[in-house]
Amino acid sequence: MVVGDVMKDLYIFGNTDRISQEAPVPILGVKKNDLKAGGAANVALNAAALGLKVTILSIVGEDKPAEEIERILKSQSVNCIFIRCSNTQTVQKHRIISQNQQILRIDYEAGKSNEGFSGDNYLKLFSYFKKEVDSEKHKAIILSDYKKGVLAYCKRLISTAKKKSIPVFVDPKGASFSNYKYSTFLKPNLKEFERVVGSSVSRAEFNSKAVKLKNILNVDNLLITKGQSGMLLFQGKKAPLTVSAHNSKEVFDVTGAGDTVLATIVAATANNYSLVDAVKIASVSAGIAVSKFGTSSISSNELKAEIINSSGITSSLKINLKLKKNDELFENLCKRKTIKGKKELGIFFDHIKTEKKSIVFTNGCFDIIHAGHIFLLEKAKKFGDFLVVGLNSDKSVKQLKGENRPINGEKDRINVLKSIMWVDFVVVFKEKTPYKIIETICPNVLVKGGDYLPNEIIGSDLVKRNGGKIKIVPFKKGLSSTNVMKKI
Numbered sequence: 001m002v003v004g005d006v007m008k009d010l011y012i013f014g015n016t017d018r019i020s021q022e023a024p025v026p027i028l029g030v031k032k033n034d035l036k037a038g039g040a041a042n043v044a045l046n047a048a049a050l051g052l053k054v055t056i057l058s059i060v061g062e063d064k065p066a067e068e069i070e071r072i073l074k075s076q077s078v079n080c081i082f083i084r085c086s087n088t089q090t091v092q093k094h095r096i097i098s099q100n101q102q103i104l105r106i107d108y109e110a111g112k113s114n115e116g117f118s119g120d121n122y123l124k125l126f127s128y129f130k131k132e133v134d135s136e137k138h139k140a141i142i143l144s145d146y147k148k149g150v151l152a153y154c155k156r157l158i159s160t161a162k163k164k165s166i167p168v169f170v171d172p173k174g175a176s177f178s179n180y181k182y183s184t185f186l187k188p189n190l191k192e193f194e195r196v197v198g199s200s201v202s203r204a205e206f207n208s209k210a211v212k213l214k215n216i217l218n219v220d221n222l223l224i225t226k227g228q229s230g231m232l233l234f235q236g237k238k239a240p241l242t243v244s245a246h247n248s249k250e251v252f253d254v255t256g257a258g259d260t261v262l263a264t265i266v267a268a269t270a271n272n273y274s275l276v277d278a279v280k281i282a283s284v285s286a287g288i289a290v291s292k293f294g295t296s297s298i299s300s301n302e303l304k305a306e307i308i309n310s311s312g313i314t315s316s317l318k319i320n321l322k323l324k325k326n327d328e329l330f331e332n333l334c335k336r337k338t339i340k341g342k343k344e345l346g347i348f349f350d351h352i353k354t355e356k357k358s359i360v361f362t363n364g365c366f367d368i369i370h371a372g373h374i375f376l377l378e379k380a381k382k383f384g385d386f387l388v389v390g391l392n393s394d395k396s397v398k399q400l401k402g403e404n405r406p407i408n409g410e411k412d413r414i415n416v417l418k419s420i421m422w423v424d425f426v427v428v429f430k431e432k433t434p435y436k437i438i439e440t441i442c443p444n445v446l447v448k449g450g451d452y453l454p455n456e457i458i459g460s461d462l463v464k465r466n467g468g469k470i471k472i473v474p475f476k477k478g479l480s481s482t483n484v485m486k487k488i
Contacts, residue, residue, distance in 0.1 A: 001132055002047065002056045003125075004040030004144030004151055004171075006082075007091035008065040011036070016098040026103075028096060037072040038093060039259075040144035042297070043171070046263035047142070048076045049297040052270060055079040055138070057128055059121050059150050065090040065108075081132075083124045088116025091148055109148065117149050125150070129157055133164050139270045140167050142262060143183070147173040154179050167269075171262050177217055185221045186214075187262050193224050210234050223279060225261060225286075233279050243279050246287035246306075260289040260298065281307065337418040339388070339427045345440065348425070352386070361443035361459075363390030363434040365397045366413050367406040372449070372476040374420070379473045380447040381422035388425045388441060389417055390434040399432050433458045447471045 011034040016026035037045060044056040056073060060066035062084045069090065070080045092108040110116050132138060141161045145151045154170075158180070161168050167184035177196055180186055188196070197213055200206035214222045214234050222234040230245040264285040268278035284307050288298045330351040333339060339348055352359060360383045366373060381387045391413060397406040406413065410428065417426045429437040438446065438459030446463045454460055454470040463470060 001138045001140075002040050002044040002054060002142045002144060003129065003154075003157060004043070004058060004142075005091065005146040005148035006037065006041040006056070006058045006060060006066075006069050007039040007093060007146070007148070008069055009036040009038035009042075010034070010092065010094045011097055012094060013097045016103070026098075028098060028103075035068060035072070037069045039091070039146050039148075040142075040150075041069050041073055042259040043142055043144045043263050044073060044078050045076055046260050046297040047267055048078050049299050050264065050267035050303070052267050053077075053079075055081065055132060057081045057083075057125065057132070059083045059085055059088075059117055059125060061088050061090040061116075062086045063090050065092050081128050083121055083128070085116055085118070085121050087118065091146075117152075122153060126153075126156060126160075130160055133160055133166060136164070138166060140169060140266050142266055143168060143170045143180070144259070144262070145171060145173045145179075151179070155181065158183050169262055169266050171258060177213070180219065181217050183217075183219050185223065185265070186217065186219045187223045187225065187258070187265075189258060190224060190226045190229075207232075207234075207240050210240070221275060223265075225258060231261075231279060231283060233276070235275055241276065241279075243283050246284045257286045257289045261286050263297075264303070333425070337423065337425055338414065339425050357386060358384035358444040359441060360384035360387045360445045360447060361390060361434075361438060361441055362387070362447040362449075363392070363429075363437075364449075365392045365401065365406060366417055367397065367401075367408055369416050369420075375476050376447070376449040376473050377420055377422045380445075380471070381424075383445040383447060383469075383471055384443075386424045387422055388427060388443065389423050390437050391417065391426055391428050393428050393430045396430055396432055435459050435462075438462055442466050442468075444468045445471055447473060449473045450475055 012028070012030055013032050013034065014028040014030040016028050018027040018029075019025070020027050036042070040056060040058060044054045048054045056078055058081075060069070060082045066082060066084070070082060073080050088110050089108060094106040094108075095102050096104040096106070133141075141157070143151055143154055143157065145154065151157070158168050159182070162182060169185040170180045170183045170187065172180055172186060172188050172192060175195055177186065177188070193210070193213075194200075197209040200209060210222055210224060210232070211234060220236065224232045226232065228245050231243045233241040233243060235241065261282045264282040265275075265278045268281045269275060273281065281303065285298055285303055288302060288306055329347045333344060333347060339345055351357075360380050362376065362380045364373070366389070377387065377389070391410075392400065394406055394410045408416070414426050414428070417423050427437060427441070435458055439462050443463060445468060446457065446459055448457045448470075450472065452472055454472070457470060457472075460470050
């Protein structure tokens with residue numbers, strides 16, 4: 001969940017090739033407008049783009065800019081809880097751009113940081129926040145403070161979240177960070193940090209001030225972002241860690257880069273990356289963000305591609321990222337319950353090897369499913385972790401059973417097998433026998449129904465050679481597809 005100050009960012013692009021006769025100022029010939037959601041809303045969009053389910057909580061005006069921001073957020077599946085305040089206006093920042101340069105910014109906002117906000121607005125904010133926290137559906141809280149008033153009393157929010165053991169990540173602002181005491185993670189940029197502690201004449205003095213601030217605030221982790229100089233992480237009682245800036249792309253615009261960094265760190269830690277790896281990933285995301293114009297979000301695929309293809313990223317992080325990606329692909333295979341082609345077999349084997357799981361294999365035409373088939377599959381599943389069923393293709397069934405078979409087509413037979421609770425995966429083979437598919441899959445256990453001797457079972461030599469086992473499940477008397485067909 002993201003809580004903080006949302007704002008409307010409007011980019012007005014045009015050309016300035018004339019001077020006004022009214023005053024010695026350039027005339028902008030407007031070419032296009034680009035409306036974006038800024039502030040805490042940009043954090044929410046970045047988190048959503050990285051695959052998180054996001055709720056955003058804020059206080060806004062009863063005006064069109066608030067509606068525009070909400071529309072943008074909802075288009076990206078962000079759940080919006082906006083408390084409408086009639087006594088204030090939603091913050092707007094209009095940026096005038098000519099020849100890819102910002103020449104003017106026009107701000108629309110109240111005079112003081114929380115001018116117009118009432119006690120009732122804050123009570124509603126606390127009420128909604130507690131309800132969301134008590135729902136136990138949020139893995140993390142992000143407080144995005146632009147000092148516009150929404151987080152004027154954020155101590156209470158931090159305390160409420162901590163009681164539920166929900167980590168709180170803060171992007172701070174202001175001359176004092178006392179409001180952010182006891183948060184899990186604090187991320188000021190260099191200018192914000194030095195505004196609070198003062199400038200330093202040496203690295204030792206800088207680090208000493210950072211540790212002192214971290215201890216005074218009782219925050220678990222402090223990350224200071226330093227632009228092109230990278231980031232400095234103070235984690236627990238560990239020595240400070242410098243993370244280099246990732247500058248594979250040309251720096252175009254730094255607007256909103258801090259939002260991207262914090263959203264990426266939360267997304268990475270929510271997906272079980274270590275904090276150190278999360279910060280390294282965030283450095284890459286910042287490098288992508290500054291190559292884009294204005295406030296922007298980056299997708300998980302965009303981020304993964306940049307990390308995997310970059311020569312400046314450590315191999316351990318690449319391997320970790322690839323394993324995470326393979327986990328996602330394996331989950332998709334599990335939902336589909338079918339394995340097709342070498343690529344999907346590779347995903348399957350990578351998971352089996354990493355998780356040290358066992359494979360049970362059995363096969364058949366499964367043309368007319370009966371109680372004997374169910375008995376075989378139930379028994380087979382008990383011999384290992386994943387039951388893979390090799391299914392004869394339609395052409396293969398015809399070769400074995402004759403031109404009038406199968407009764408049920410390949411797709412229907414696959415769907416029936418997928419619906420059986422003991423079957424984990426179905427893989428179709430085109431040959432008359434499953435020998436090649438057994439050779440490819442290398443099961444730990446090969447299961448066959450009937451009264452075969454182990455050496456008579458196709459593929460048994462392959463399985464034994466790899467240290468696997470052969471299991472024979474006796475037929476249920478009188479149960480066969482042929483007998484079923486005769487009765488019909």
